Amino acid sequence: MQVKVVIGTVAFMLTMMILGFAALREPARMEAFSRAAVGRSIETGAEIFANNCATCHGVNGEAKECYDTAGNQIGCKGLPLNSKGLVCGDRPARLEAMNWVGSKEAFIKQTVAAGRVGTAMPTWSERFGGPMRDDQIDNVVAFVLNWESEELCSQPDITFDWPESVDDFLAEFPEGDAANGEALYLSYGCIGCHGDVTQEGSNAVGPWLGEIAEVGATREEGKSAAQYVYESILDPNAFIAPDCPTGPCTSPSAMPGNFAERMAANPQDMADLLTFLLGSGE
Ligand code: HEC
Ligand code: HEC
Structure with a gap:
């Protein structure tokens, strides 16, 4: 009789200890479990990204490649x-x-x-x-x-004060490199919307830019082609071009509004793009 009570008591206490221990560990177990779930979600997301998003946003999401x-x-x-x-x-x-x-x-x-x-x-x-x-x-x-x-x-914020006048800008960055401008026209994604400048009609979203050196000078009264293209890149909504491939261009502009920010790290990119689009004689 006595022995049974002792065994019963010990068994009861053991059970309580095990249950209590498990209860104590529960939050940690749940956390590990949800960490694993987040990890799996990111992994699955990586695959979805590679298959659906990388064509436009780039292999590392940097819109470079x-x-x-x-x-x-x-x-x-x-x-x-x-x-x-x-x-x-x-x-x-x-x-x-x-x-x-x-x-x-x-x-x-x-x-x-x-x-x-x-x-x-x-x-x-x-x-x-x-x-x-x-x-x-x-x-x-x-x-x-x-x-x-x-x-x-922890990367520093990079800003650049774009001068209003393209002439003031070009006084700071006089040496535009057309070949690099052509590479930038691809890597900034201009080509995806504006097409190949050597092939009229190759533009998918925005106007074809193959003749922008002449056309640009006619867009806004008193603005040179260089001033117009410079402003078009920095602030696409300032002026909406008339003709897009599927009809009149719409407002707000379908052109991304953050090239000013993206080129701030390297304003020379702007000079190179201008030289590529307008020729060095402008
Ligand atoms: C056909 C090209 C294309 C594909 C494919 C595409 N995107 Fe986009 N995405 C864009 C463009 C263009 C913009 C910028 C729109 C704008 O100017 O507001 C954008 C904007 C975004 C933004 C907002 C960025 C910001 O700074 O405002 C996110 C987030 C985004 N895309 C995620 C994705 C994800 C995730 C996928 C895949 C599931 C994807 N995109 C697939 C073209 C694409
Ligand atoms: C997502 C598509 C898209 C991308 C990327 C894009 N643009 Fe545009 N762009 C447009 C559209 C649409 C317009 C017409 C509406 C407007 O005037 O903003 C336009 C207008 C322009 C104009 C004025 C054209 C004219 O005939 O008056 C210039 C110049 C220009 N873009 C240059 C560039 C350059 C340079 C880049 C790359 C650094 C670039 N764009 C990237 C869509 C795009």
Whole structure:
């Protein structure tokens, strides 16, 4: 009798200890579990990105290196996503620029799900007529957000005060390199919208720029072609060109508005692009 009570008591206490220990470990177990789930989500997102997004946003999301399905390098039509201005901190610069009041997660998710009307950014969510389920959207968004890293986010903010007049700009950057300008026309993705400057009609979204050295001078009263092209790149909405390939160009402009920011790191890029588009004789 006594022995049974002792055994019963010990068994009871052991059970309680094991249960209690398991309960104590539960939060840690849950955390490890959700970390693993996030890791899997990012991994799946990476695959979705490579198959659906890299053609426009680049293999590393930097909008620098884009390839078509045959493996040929093409101009990137999309914006950099692996960028400080989009993924770093709670209020990345891009949210301010776009007047977005919600979180960056919501900004990215909304853009991916619904696309951007009037731009090359397609709609991805089934909810808006796209091809992806909610979980696929969540995974690719997790992958994009995962670019936030100490290395990326500790980069200094680079700004450049673009002079209003192209002549003042060119006084600072007089040596435009046409060959490099041609490479930049590809790597900044101009070619994806404006086409090959040597082939009229090769433009998909924006006007063909093969004759912009002459046409540019006629766009706005009193503006030289150089001034006009310079302003078109820095502030696409300042003036909307008349003719796009599928009809009149629409406002707001389908041309990305952040080249001023992107070229701030290297204003010489602007000089090279101007020389490529306008020739060195301007
Ligand atoms: C056909 C080209 C194309 C494809 C494919 C594409 N995008 Fe985009 N994306 C764009 C363009 C162009 C923009 C810029 C739109 C604008 O000017 O507002 C953009 C913008 C974005 C933005 C907002 C960036 C910002 O700074 O405002 C996000 C986020 C984004 N894309 C994610 C994706 C993801 C994720 C995929 C794949 C599921 C994808 N995109 C596929 C062309 C593309
Ligand atoms: C996502 C597509 C897209 C990209 C990328 C793009 N543009 Fe544009 N661009 C347009 C559209 C659409 C217009 C016409 C609407 C307007 O005037 O803003 C335009 C207008 C222009 C004009 C005025 C053309 C005219 O006939 O008056 C110039 C010059 C220009 N872009 C240069 C560039 C350069 C240089 C780049 C690369 C650094 C570039 N664009 C990148 C879509 C794009």
